[in-house]
Structures are given as structure tokens and as C-alpha cells.
Amino acid sequence: MAAVMIGVDPHKGSHTAVVIGAAEELLGQLRVRACAAQAERLLAWAEAWPERTWAIEGAGGLGHLLAQQLVAAGERVLDVPPKLAARIRLLGSGSTDKNDPNDARSVAIAALRSAGCLPVRADDHAAVLKVWAKRYRDLSRARNQVVCRMHAVLCQLIPGGVSKRITAGQAARILAAAEPRGAAGAARWQLAEQFLTDLRRIDIQRRDIQHKLTVAVQASGTTVTEIFGVGPAVAAAVLGDVGDISRFASKDSFAAYNGTAPVEVSSGNRVIHRLSLRGNRRMNHAIHMAAVTQIRYRHTKGRAYYDKKLAEGKTSKEALRALKRQVSDALYQRMKADARRAAGPGGHLGNGSTASAAGLHPADRLFGQATPGPAPTLRPRSGPSKATRPASTRRTRRSVPAHTSA
Numbered sequence: 001m002a003a004v005m006i007g008v009d010p011h012k013g014s015h016t017a018v019v020i021g022a023a024e025e026l027l028g029q030l031r032v033r034a035c036a037a038q039a040e041r042l043l044a045w046a047e048a049w050p051e052r053t054w055a056i057e058g059a060g061g062l063g064h065l066l067a068q069q070l071v072a073a074g075e076r077v078l079d080v081p082p083k084l085a086a087r088i089r090l091l092g093s094g095s096t097d098k099n100d101p102n103d104a105r106s107v108a109i110a111a112l113r114s115a116g117c118l119p120v121r122a123d124d125h126a127a128v129l130k131v132w133a134k135r136y137r138d139l140s141r142a143r144n145q146v147v148c149r150m151h152a153v154l155c156q157l158i159p160g161g162v163s164k165r166i167t168a169g170q171a172a173r174i175l176a177a178a179e180p181r182g183a184a185g186a187a188r189w190q191l192a193e194q195f196l197t198d199l200r201r202i203d204i205q206r207r208d209i210q211h212k213l214t215v216a217v218q219a220s221g222t223t224v225t226e227i228f229g230v231g232p233a234v235a236a237a238v239l240g241d242v243g244d245i246s247r248f249a250s251k252d253s254f255a256a257y258n259g260t261a262p263v264e265v266s267s268g269n270r271v272i273h274r275l276s277l278r279g280n281r282r283m284n285h286a287i288h289m290a291a292v293t294q295i296r297y298r299h300t301k302g303r304a305y306y307d308k309k310l311a312e313g314k315t316s317k318e319a320l321r322a323l324k325r326q327v328s329d330a331l332y333q334r335m336k337a338d339a340r341r342a343a344g345p346g347g348h349l350g351n352g353s354t355a356s357a358a359g360l361h362p363a364d365r366l367f368g369q370a371t372p373g374p375a376p377t378l379r380p381r382s383g384p385s386k387a388t389r390p391a392s393t394r395r396t397r398r399s400v401p402a403h404t405s406a
Contacts, residue, residue, distance in 0.1 A: 003051035007080075007108025008042075009100050010034075010056060010063035016100035017042055019049060020108045029101055039069035055080050055111030057103070059120045067120045077120040078111045085110050118247055125220050130240030132216060136209045136233050137282070143202045150195040153188050168200045221342075224334040227327065228300050229293030237286040238331055245335040251328070259284040260321070260328040275321065284324075287331070291323045302327075 004027060009016045013034055019027040027049070032041045046052055052075075059067035059079035070077050089098075089106035111117045150171060155161035157178050162170070175196065180189040213232035217225065224235050238258075248254040255261035259279030265272050294302025302323055309319035 003053070004049045005108045005112045006046060006049070006052055006054050007104040007106070007111065008054060008056045008063065008066065009103040009107060010058065010066055011100070012062070014100075015042070015063075015066060016104045017045070018101055018104035018108055019046075019052075020105060020112065022112075024109055024112065026105065029104070031100065038066060039073060042066075042070070043073060043075070052076075053078060053111070055107050055117065056120070057085050057107045058082050068123060071120055071122050078117040079120050080107045080110045080114075080117050084114060084116065088113075121244065125216070126240055126243045128216055129213070129220070129236040132209055132212050133233065133236035133240045136206065136213060137237070139202055139206045139209060143199065143206065146195055146198045146202060150192060150199065153192045153195065156188050157185065157192065168196060168203055171196045171199065222334070222338050224331055224338070227290065227330050227334065228297075228302060229290035229327075230331075234286045234290050238283055239335070241280055241283050242335065245332070245339050248332065251332040254332045255325060255328045257283075258287060258328055260287060260325045262321075287324050287327050288320075290327050291320060294323065294327075295320070 004019050004021055006017055006019050008018075011034065014031055015034060015038060016029065016031045018029040021027055028045075030042070030045050032038050054067075054070055054075055054077040056063040056067045056070075056077060057080050058064075059077065067077050067079070085103065085107045088110045089102060147166060150166065151161065151164075154171075154174060157180060158174065162174060171192070175189065175192055178189060178192075180186050210232060213236050217232045217235050220239070222235065222239065224230055224238070230238075242248075245254075248257065252261060256276075257279055259276045259281065261276060261279075262273035263276040263278065265274050291302065294300045295306050297303060305326060306319050306323050309322050310316065314322065
């Protein structure tokens with residue numbers, strides 16, 4: 001029997017599956033309720049097509065659980081980005097009707113014709129890092145919100161308010177010395193005390209998550225923490241989103257993914273590159289934090305690279321962008337080396353002579369290389385693919401100096 005592609009449009013309450021052949025002809029469809037038996041029902045229905053590939057829209061989001069269940073059952077599953085499926089529905093499917101069957105068919109066509117749909121792998125260490133990195137990010141945002149609200153209340157209690165940076169201990173001393181006037185002042189004091197309680201709770205939770213991140217990063221055996229400024233939070237944010245580094249064919253494609261590669265906006269004979277606002281913004285922020293940390297310490301080679309760019313006439317923002325690209329290249333090289341080492345005897349770590357500003361000195365490393373990713377096409381079902389063990393990191397600001405490439 002010919003191979004088929006099964007597209008799935010997942011929802012919280014139900015999943016709609018549509019089967020198409022190599023010519024995009026409709027062969028069947030099924031709608032199942034989202035429940036404990038959802039995977040079993042889909043697999044029983046799909047037995048009519050032994051040579052099958054599943055394509056799930058948003059396999060890293062709403063369709064994550066179903067995708068993982070199918071992978072655990074030995075099925076080949078592809079992850080279809082929602083934007084790609086929407087583009088197929090509007091431009092390639094011949095129908096603009098928005099319903100679940102049409103959406104599922106668009107997902108199947110996108111997986112059938114596009115090489116950008118990646119295979120879904122079983123959750124591994126990268127998934128653990130992603131979970132705790134998201135929790136740490138959410139707590140940090142909550143802390144900033146509480147601090148901002150506390151600042152606003154303290155400005156109404158104390159003349160001139162307080163400095164921008166404030167800790168729970170400082171806030172407690174300020175409240176202890178404050179002398180609220182009237183009922184409104186007492187109410188504001190009580191509100192500030194509640195914010196202080198929230199701040200202390202969040203600080204405790206953040207420390208707990210930091211410990212979990214540190215343990216997970218160390219357990220991964222990654223070397224990206226040798227990059228100056230890359231701590232557990234930064235490493236987990238990067239490694240959790242990257243997953244399998246082999247899906248990036250080069251450091252340039254990795255830089256495009258994280259938004260550190262400039263975007264070309266040329267026209268005619270004018271060749272212009274501008275700041276990219278595309279890519280994974282979480283990873284871009286993590287790289288930004290690593291670069292800023294390098295700039296903050298004058299003994300680092302990252303700071304030397306930054307000063308060099310300033311001397312060349314670059315603005316401070318342009319110099320920072322250039323340094324961020326070097327940090328991106330360093331992360332890529334480290335993750336490639338880690339993947340080769342994890343692959344066993346076939347892996348090759350290289351000699352460390354990568355394109356860097358001053359060469360990779362053992363005690364002064366910052367940067368590391370590449371492998372093409374798979375090209376998803378309609379093919380016979382195969383066993384579940386092995387997930388490359390992801391890497392994680394540990395924050396090391398003072399122990400290892402920075403190094404940057406030219």
C-alpha cells in the first residue's frame with residue numbers, strides 16, 4: 001500500500017485527523033475526543049495505512065501530548081508550525097473555509113511538501129530544562145511586577161521614594177522606619193507590606209528553581225557554561241528551545257533562528273543589513289544577557305571585542321549586536337561539540353581552532369560548529385528516532401574569562 005500523510009489539527013477538547021496520499025487526494029478523516037484513549041483510537045483507525053507519517057500542528061504546544069503518545073507508540077511524527085499550515089490553507093489548498101478538517105488537511109499538505117517540518121522526538125533532558133527555564137522566567141516577571149508596584153506605593157509613603165533597585169530586606173527596613181499618616185497612609189503601608197510578603201515568597205521560589213536549573217545543567221554534561229556569562233538560566237533557555245542542535249545546518253542558520261543575524265533589506269545596487277526582530281526572542285534575550293555580562297567585566301575578551309568595535313566607529317548598540325553574534329556562534333560550537341561527544345566513538349570534538357578573534361585558549365574559551373538536519377518527506381514508517389541528549393549549563397561569571405571572535 002502507498003505511503004500516506006496523516007494531518008492532525010489538535011484542540012483541547014478534540015483532535016481531527018485527515019489522511020492524504022502522495023497526490024494530496026483525501027483518503028479519510030476522523031474526529032476523536034481528547035481523552036485517555038485518544039492515541040489508541042487514532043492508531044486503530046490508521047491501521048488501514050501501514051506506511052504512514054503523522055503531521056501534528058504545534059507539536060510543541062497544544063499537540064504536544066498527542067505527539068508524544070504517538071512517538072512512544074513507535075510512530076513517525078512531524079511537527080508542523082501553525083503559520084505554515086495557515087499559509088497552505090489560504091494559498092495551496094484551494095479552500096479558504098476555516099474548519100477542523102480543512103485545517104488538518106493543510107497540516108498534512110504542509111508536512112508533505114515542506115522540508116521545514118521537523119521530526120518529533122521523545123521528551124528528553126531538553127524538555128526538563130525548558131520546563132524549569134519557563135518557570136524561572138515567569139517568576140522573574142512576577143518579581144519585576146511586584147517590585148514596580150512596591151516602588152509606586154513607597155513613593156506615596158516616603159518623600160522621594162526609594163532607589164530603583166530594592167531587595168526584600170531593604171523594603172522591610174524602609175517599612176519599619178516609615179510613619180504613615182491617616183487612614184490612607186495606613187492602608188498604603190499595609191499594601192506595601194503585602195507586596196513585601198509576595199516579594200519574599202517569589203525570591204524563595206526563584207532560589208529553588210535556580211537550584212533545580214543548576215542540577216539539571218550539571219547533569220547534562222554540557223560545556224556551554226564555559227562561555228563567560230552563561231549561567232543555569234541562560235543555558236536552560238537556550239538548550240531547552242534548541243533541543244537537537246543538528247537541525248541547524250550552520251552557525252548562520254542558528255543565528256537566524258535566535259535573531260542575532262542581521263536581515264538583508266537590499267534593493268538594486270544598495271546592499272543594506274538591518275537589525276533583525278525575528279527569531280526566537282527568548283533565546284535572543286538569553287544571548288543578550290550573556291553579552292551584557294561580558295561587557296560588564298573589563299577583564300573579559302568579550303569586553304575587549306566590544307571596545308574594539310567601538311574603536312572602529314560602531315555605536316554602542318552596534319557593538320553589542322556584534323558581540324551577541326559572537327556569543328551565538330560560541331553557543332553553536334559548544335553544542336555541536338557536546339552532541340559529537342554524546343554520539344560516542346563516532347563523535348569528533350575537533351581541535352578547538354574555530355574562527356575566533358584570538359583563538360580558543362583552554363582557560364579563555366568562548367566559541368565552537370555544524371550538521372544538516374533532516375528533510376521531512378513522505379516516507380515509510382520507521383521506528384522512533386533517538387533523541388540527542390541535550391546540553392545544559394551553569395552560571396560561571398568569574399571563573400572563566402570570555403573570548404570572542406572577530
